[in-house]
Amino acid sequence: MDVTLLGTGAPAGLPRPDCPCAACAAAQGPDARAATALLVDGALLLDLTPGVAFAAARAGHSLGGVGQVLLSHPHDGPAVEVPAGLPHPGRVPDGRELALLTGHRVRAVALDAPGTGYAVTGPDGERLLYLPPGGAPAGLEEPAGAYDLVLADVVGRPDALARLRAVGAAGPTTDVVAVHLDHDVPPGPELRRRLAAAGARAVPDGTTLTVGSYEDVPDVPRRTLVLGGARSGKSVEAERRLESFPDVLYVATGGTRGGDGEWAARVSAHRERRPGSWRTAETCDLVPLLAADGPPLLIDCLSLWLTDAMDAVGAWDDAEWAGGGERALRRRTRELTDAVRATRRTVVAVSNEVGSGIVPATASGRRYRDELGRLNAAFAAECEHVLLVVAGQALVLRG
Numbered sequence: 001m002d003v004t005l006l007g008t009g010a011p012a013g014l015p016r017p018d019c020p021c022a023a024c025a026a027a028q029g030p031d032a033r034a035a036t037a038l039l040v041d042g043a044l045l046l047d048l049t050p051g052v053a054f055a056a057a058r059a060g061h062s063l064g065g066v067g068q069v070l071l072s073h074p075h076d077g078p079a080v081e082v083p084a085g086l087p088h089p090g091r092v093p094d095g096r097e098l099a100l101l102t103g104h105r106v107r108a109v110a111l112d113a114p115g116t117g118y119a120v121t122g123p124d125g126e127r128l129l130y131l132p133p134g135g136a137p138a139g140l141e142e143p144a145g146a147y148d149l150v151l152a153d154v155v156g157r158p159d160a161l162a163r164l165r166a167v168g169a170a171g172p173t174t175d176v177v178a179v180h181l182d183h184d185v186p187p188g189p190e191l192r193r194r195l196a197a198a199g200a201r202a203v204p205d206g207t208t209l210t211v212g213s214y215e216d217v218p219d220v221p222r223r224t225l226v227l228g229g230a231r232s233g234k235s236v237e238a239e240r241r242l243e244s245f246p247d248v249l250y251v252a253t254g255g256t257r258g259g260d261g262e263w264a265a266r267v268s269a270h271r272e273r274r275p276g277s278w279r280t281a282e283t284c285d286l287v288p289l290l291a292a293d294g295p296p297l298l299i300d301c302l303s304l305w306l307t308d309a310m311d312a313v314g315a316w317d318d319a320e321w322a323g324g325g326e327r328a329l330r331r332r333t334r335e336l337t338d339a340v341r342a343t344r345r346t347v348v349a350v351s352n353e354v355g356s357g358i359v360p361a362t363a364s365g366r367r368y369r370d371e372l373g374r375l376n377a378a379f380a381a382e383c384e385h386v387l388l389v390v391a392g393q394a395l396v397l398r399g
Contacts, residue, residue, distance in 0.1 A: 009033030
């Protein structure tokens with residue numbers, strides 16, 4: 001089964017008409033995208049968009065063999081003209097299945113937003129799932145197996161992919177292609193980076209995909225360290241890297257700090273950002289978590305883990321530091337990095353980068369700065385992917 005993406009953009013396209021934003025200004029050439037529409041084996045058209053016949057011609061296809069046109073979501077603005085020769089577009093009721101004369105079967109998937117998803121099975125058994133913009137499956141039951149191809153709003157609704165993964169509808173060999181791409185993420189390298197972190201990819205308009213071909217599925221980094229200064233966006237970046245995966249365990253190393261209202265507000269803001277399916281553990285005992293099997297870990301953050309470890313070894317007292325505290329901290333750091341090296345879990349860790357600012361005025365402050373630099377370097381050495389976040393922009397240092 002072949003699928004030609006006649007468009008891969010949001011309903012308004014990319015760039016949006018008359019939008020002055022930086023993402024739209026950069027969406028030129030192969031990064032410019034028409035509204036998403038799919039042509040399946042020349043026989044089934046999913047979503048009717050302006051200029052769809054010209055888009056098909058540019059991709060080397062004709063719409064003359066299309067026997068069914070299905071819409072996945074409500075269209076805003078003026079009505080789209082139906083090209084001559086095409087059947088009138090319609091929608092399949094949720095849960096119903098439509099059998100085409102070409103041997104394709106189309107089942108309508110209920111969503112948690114206005115619209116309809118379509119699961120298409122080809123004559124030879126290949127399976128694809130197409131979801132509309134802003135939509136995620138509602139009440140998804142465990143399918144017979146993973147889809148070969150998923151086309152979804154990965155940027156706008158990463159939780160949709162998480163739901164599919166939770167029930168096995170998207171597996172390690174599923175080719176996940178992002179569609180309905182809008183101006184939320186700058187096109188080009190930044191878009192590719194974010195999608196790769198979710199195990200997804202984007203392709204230009206006019207691309208034909210062979211369902212069941214897996215060679216282009218990105219490998220998701222198993223261990224990632226996200227560095228950054230205060231309010232740099234490092235925690236948001238770390239959370240974004242796992243929001244398309246279900247059952248994430250968020251490890252908060254800072255505790256609750258009873259009575260500290262400002263800290264409580266920070267913790268609340270973090271909790272509100274996280275998906276509801278994530279669990280939280282407040283602990284600095286990271287080694288057992290890294291050694292155990294389980295869902296991905298998001299550790300936020302290593303700098304607070306270091307504070308706890310330095311408290312435990314008496315690092316703030318010069319005599320205790322010289323009398324064995326330094327050796328004890330080195331041992332704790334080595335145990336942590338050894339556990340990161342040996343872990344089988346997906347891990348995203350956050351840490352502060354403090355070595356580029358003003359030199360602390362106190363000996364204990366300088367000690368903390370130095371030890372955090374050593375910890376960051378040792379932890380980064382065990383990670384496949386290392387990022388530095390500056391002003392909300394992620395710079396790839398490794399991976």
